Amino acid sequence: MTPPPGWYTDPCAPHLERWWDGTAWTDHRRAPGQRAAAAPPPSAPRGGGPAGVKTVAVTTAAAVVVAAIVTGVILLGKDDGTGPVADPTVSATVEQTEGTTGPPTPSPSTSEPPADDPAVVTDELNGITLPLLDGWVRPKYVSDSAVLMTTDGTYDCPGEGSLCRHGLVISRTVTVNDETSPEALAKADIEEAAEEAYDRDSLDRKPYGGMESHEVVGSGPVAVAGRAGYFVRWRVKTAKGPGGYVQSLAFHSTVGVEAPVIVRYVFDAGEDGPPLADMDRITEGIRPLGDADTGGGVGSSLGPAD
Template identity: 70%
Template sequence: MSPPPGWYPDPHAPHLERWWDGTAWTEHRRTPEATAPVPTAAGNSGRAKAVAVTTAAAVLVAAIVTGAVVLGQDDDPEIATATTQAPTTSEPPSPAPTPTTGAPSADDPSVVTDELNGITLPLLDGWVRPKYVADSDVVMTTDGTYDCPGDDGVCRHGLVISRTVTSNDERSPEVLAKEDVKKAAEDAYDRDTIGRRPYGGMESHKVVESGPVAVAGRAGYFVRWKVTTAKGPGGYVQSTVFPSRVGLEAPVCVRYVFDAGEDGPPLADMDRITKGIRSVDDPEGGGGVGSSVGPGPGEGLGG
């Protein structure tokens, strides 16, 4: 069956879209972002007039050729049986073309983009882009704030932080995740950058989950702690480390800081966000906790 008329990827220039009129390709092309009107056989623009004139000329030539064939039927029987149907200039792709959908872009409201590390992260319900946050590595927060239970200040029930690991030459995601989770817990629940203790200090912690994880198609590792604080319900922190796909492929660490208790975000959001992380140059490559991919050259899971 022939596909219906519409804009489809041009078989000769996949970065463009071309108008399929239901039976053949036309000469109308556009970039995927363009919103040009559907071309018609007649119009007020100069281009439409040019197309109409060209089409009329082609019909006239076809009529002349057909007349010549009919007139010559008595002289040449082979000409009399010749077909007069002109061949099409291009066949539709097989299978039939389908309209392009496109991958999420940096302007997509459902994702946030970490351009430095070349990844996008899904913006789930209840999460917003950071506002009035001093740490430039924070990529999203829960919506709203509350008064910290310890020292004066404003706290948030959830933070997601994405940064490049540059503190040493270590490349093992497992080693780096185990090192980072301690600092992540201290930064979030013990003492802030100006010496305040928004939760009265961190009293204890325990590892609740850890292991290999595939993130944006790369082999990584995660460690999750449950933290008990002097004031407030405490919380959960997780450090997820995986190699970047950009530049020198330096390790990327995505930190999660979730308050415990009924006001904190669902703990499952950590896994949902991890699973939804994508590389900007490979938007189809996903992952998630419990998934794994084979490490690339020089890319181990550590020991």
Template identity: 70%
Template structure:
């Protein structure tokens, strides 16, 4: 049985130094620094804030239970499903609101080499050469390679590798294959053609080639991936992959994971795409890798 947290301010899953408004069903674009006074965003209403405050005790109990299950290794059959945002508030008696401290960019209690995506109910392995996002402007970033460099196009700063995770909510399509095939072109354009500001960071994309596609088991569920080799006017180009699989929390809305790897000797090993995909686990269940679709493998 899953439990959706009430509307309120929680740590931003992809910018842990900020708090973000959860409207009870999805994240909004309203953010603020934890030390700044926070009023409910327009449309949130006083009622939503009242519900969030009165539910503080429930959230505290849920956080304690969640921590106990994680520390216990998720044994015992595990019928409980985690939803996000989940927090571990630092509560001071008499304070009007708790001060949540946990975030998706922090390691789990029992594995410091894991990045948690609580909203989508999964964890990612933090491989060598990768780090949790720091000073990253894009939304939904799970991890990046260390450091930045001057983009080949002569404008902006680039990173050799980035991984994004988001929930697909803008359409009614549920097929991982259809969603992955529909997303790959947009993913390649945003990574290597023009960014959100219209800049050609790599001089523009000149061509692409499909190098891998097919079904794959992700966190015990049947997903689908499409991978392109992208060539650019400047620089070595890179590899872009769109991976889609059903979420294990909430309404089981599809989860979209994008991989952006620069090609060339400075880019991360291409094998890291497969290692990251294979290492995705349901939140709080680091030993689960099989289940539905466990015998499925990607095809070239």
């Protein structure tokens, strides 16, 4: 039974996909997974007389089958109020023995997930992904490349400076410290993290009037991306504004030389700041790249502190 027209693995170049018009291969090729705006035009019938007519009939019948399949996909798609929506990831691939010239044998396939998954942010250097929660966005107009996500929007800083954000999540790779214990790393990092967040910025200004005091409101071991980690959380008071919470989370990377990683959380206090529970939710949602099943928080309590 001849398979319907579609994109299949090219028997002459397995790294590409090639258009099968229902009866023969065409010259149309594309990279696997590439989404075409439209199918290539149908090839001209091969041969003459009855053979040509037979080819057209087979192609037309195959097109009807494809149309029925596409219609079924459209009807099963989600409806947001503007009409039925087709699933754009529907595709077909084939497995064909090298050297054969006959029609391909369709087989089911799965599409690669989009590189820019809207549900997570990716830290390629440290080999982890973090969940992008409601109210959080990827960094925009942020000069520090270590910032992974921020709360949506900005506001006028209460002290010196122009614009501030209610929340930041930052990652850093530890490269100049001989210490490898996550507990020691987190305890050593928290003071610097608090000063950079609420004391002086890179231009030596005091966006919050300077940091006046701090209180340790949480610390302890926690599993992060399947690795043992440790966190320290401070409540910081500032000369201006409500102050905030700063957390240093240390654990070992799962890539390369497994260098220690520090993830810093900076949350403004007060009603405009992000929920403090987001620190725990982000920590529990950290995953190694390519492993959606290895989570964090195992055997540890990270309840938000007042």
